[in-house]
Amino acid sequence: MTTPVNVTVTGAAGQIGYALLFRIASGAMLGPDTPVRLRLLEIPQAVKAAEGTAMELDDCAFPLLDGIDIHDDPAAGFAGTNVALLVGARPRGPGMERADLLEANGGIFGPQGRAINAGAADDVRVLVVGNPANTNALIAASNAPDVPKDRFTAMTRLDHNRALSQLARRADVPVSQVRRVTIWGNHSASQYPDVFRADVAGTPGARYADEDKLWLADDFVPTVAKRGAAIIEARGASSAASAANAAIDHVHDWVLGTPEGDWTSAGLWSTGEYGVPEGLVSSFPVTSSGGAWQVVEGLDLDAFSRERIAASVQELSEEREAVRALGLV
């Protein structure tokens, strides 16, 4: 049998954790041939709830689930881990922006970055889901100097999937026929979902944008960018199953590759692509092969897109200043 992959999930007793763990154990994330060993990392008060989830995981008798360990100490939770999903953090409530969580959540990601640095496997791949995801990824990466920066990513795949779905609805085509949309910038209301370079069942996405500027600026962009708030308003709690699904998609594509002719979106440590200052964790169009993300380079950006991207990147710079002032990086 193949050696199991160690997968650490923080916030395992939370609502995203509950929607995520069963799918990881079923093979949805790493494929049907890869056994997994789950490490659930929680705060001490939530360990009992995590134990309950572990009992349910046992009760599923997943053939690929090699074992489950529960920890409340980051050093133990990340020791030898190959894939780390940093979900554990407070969600926002109605009327809050994700950046309002910076002070409450930022402090979680420095110690976790240090624990990953000290003990994770050499091939560790980290996805930060806890908000504000981009800047929390920046904090974690900055506290893990020995881990290559491209191993720390922030989740904008949920925004990407939202954009696919909204564009498919507008064009009245199946979502499977929409390709190459991009989320640029921050996982926040300033993000820029870009349809200009998309392919919509063979029609350039730019046609929808050019024909109907009002739809683009007043409907599509805000619907995608503010979807998280709309879910909180409707459900009384932030998105969970769709967030877990996006985390599965992100790690699946990172490890197993993106389909030929398409790309997806992920928050990556910038090395200056598209003028994004180095060291900000910003969302880009990305492909994956050989277990590594590559930014899709050379896209010719129109003025509308450039302006929107710059605004979101400016917000990321401000968040970096804020966490510097808090001494977190």
Ligand SMILES: NC(=O)C1=CN([C@@H]2O[C@H](COP(=O)(O)OP(=O)(O)OC[C@H]3O[C@@H](n4cnc5c(N)ncnc54)[C@H](O)[C@@H]3O)[C@@H](O)[C@H]2O)C=CC1
């Ligand atoms: N990037 C994205 O697209 C999305 C991000 N999120 C974010 O994901 C995070 C989690 O959301 P939910 O699961 O709904 O929250 P939740 O409140 O249901 O669960 C959070 C869990 O994290 C645990 N936790 C807190 N501090 C921890 C620490 N230091 N170590 C380990 N565990 C810790 C808590 O005990 C709790 O069980 C929130 O910050 C939310 O805003 C949510 C949806 C989408």
Ligand SMILES: O=C([O-])CC(=O)C(=O)O
């Ligand atoms: O909006 C929130 O706070 C939760 C989240 O990140 C999302 O649903 O995109």
